[in-house]
């Protein structure tokens with residue numbers, strides 16, 4: 438069972454190739470070049486795209502454009518070579534890489550994407566209020582280190598691997614595989630224009 | 637300063653990039669640069685086998701214009717259904733494809749990236765080459781399709797909601813910019829005029845219909861006459877604004893058709909004048925008109941002796957991208973895997 442996993446929701450995107458749960462390789466990439474990473478990983482394993490059995494795609498939250506690049510790639514692959522796809526939350530994968538941690542992704546606009554009560558949410562870092570001693574990881578934890586540490590949270594050094602979204606964790610978290618169109622983006626924000634109309 | 641601007645590698649003029657064994661090249665083309673999600677199939681003889689366009693116009697109407705984030709989200713929802721429909725309509729399977737073409741820019745970057753990402757995934761997974769296409773070259777290439785089947789050289793007026801360009805087209809794969817708008821595009825002028833007349837968005841077609849029952853000589857709107865071959869439409873829009881504001885309460889309804897007709901007439905006259913000047917300047921024997929505004933009835937009448945892009949191929953579509961792709965050199969895998977989209981392109 439050859440699985441291609443990728444997550445393009447964050448600027449440091451990730452792509453991994455696994456066989457029966459064993460990691461064959463993983464690469465960091467830019468979102469728009471995720472297929473170049475996939476191609477290199479497959480070549481390293483002596484395989485081609487047509488050999489893939491299934492796809493795991495990060496669905497966000499993160500950069501809207503990044504999320505869409507990942508899902509458009511997943512849907513294109515699924516359509517052309519008839520593969521099942523599973524979607525995995527970028528927050529869940531980030532947390533999986535640092536067990537027991539609270540994942541915090543920079544959401545720009547002075548907000549972060551994180552889990553509150555186990556559910557994905559977008560909030561201001563000041564409102565996050567992690568329990569003292571909570572390990573906070575991710576681009577949002579790095580950016581708002583001062584706020585989080587002031588609240589008593591622990592944030593690993595900026596250069597720590599724990600802050601990076603790694604696609605190998607998506608593969609482990611993948612639940613049910615099915616049609617690509619059922620795998621939906623997790624934006625957490627409606628477009629500004631819609632918000633303006635609601636007012 | 638005018639610069640020669642080329643779209644990718646060139647094949648000999650007049651000869652579509654042909655496959656070795658002389659077999660017909662079947663190209664799947666994808667276009668998502670603005671608010672139309674589109675896919676088309678073309679065969680080696682340049683015959684369209686499918687041309688599917690899913691317009692988001694209604695979705696954006698309530699915002700009074702295209703909202704990039706809303707457009708990009710919709711493209712992701714529509715991209716696979718639209719491609720599937722095009723393949724079904726053409727009766728073509730992935731096994732029968734020879735290459736995949738896609739709009740790389742210019743356009744809304746988030747929107748372009750949906751189409752480009754899907755196109756790369758399809759091409760790469762099937763081991764096919766990719767043909768990135770410039771959207772503007774695509775509009776021009778609509779003229780190479782049936783029933784027009786135009787061949788360069790010609791002078792092309794490319795007029796749409798985003799562009800108003802005069803192009804010297806000497807070969808299929810490139811053009812030279814002669815003139816452009818310094819402010820609004822002609823299509824924008826139509827949409828803004830329509831909004832002032834209470835016709836909603838997008839209002840270009842509604843303004844055209846309304847104008848047909850009006851007197852084009854009722855109002856005299858100014859035409860900007862700039863040095864060189866450039867256009868300007870912002871003064872026209874302001875002039876309409878003042879006319880509308882100057883009307884007594886309740887009078888707009890009565891004068892709307894005349895205002896629409898006079899306003900449209902001014903835009904068309906500006907486009908025709910400049911195009912004829914350009915033709916004279918470069919000694920063009922053939923004039924062609926493409927782009928969304930080329931669907932306007934008065935413009936088509938004014939340019940009745942020119943080559944006009946078919947109405948269904950004026951607004952954004954993937955058929956024109958497929959047409960352009962026939963003349964461009966495909967990029968073999970994995971050469972296109974890190975390709976990015978571009979929002980704008982410096983033309984001159």
Ligand SMILES: [Zn+2]
Nearest residue numbers: 771775796952
């Ligand atoms: Zn266009």
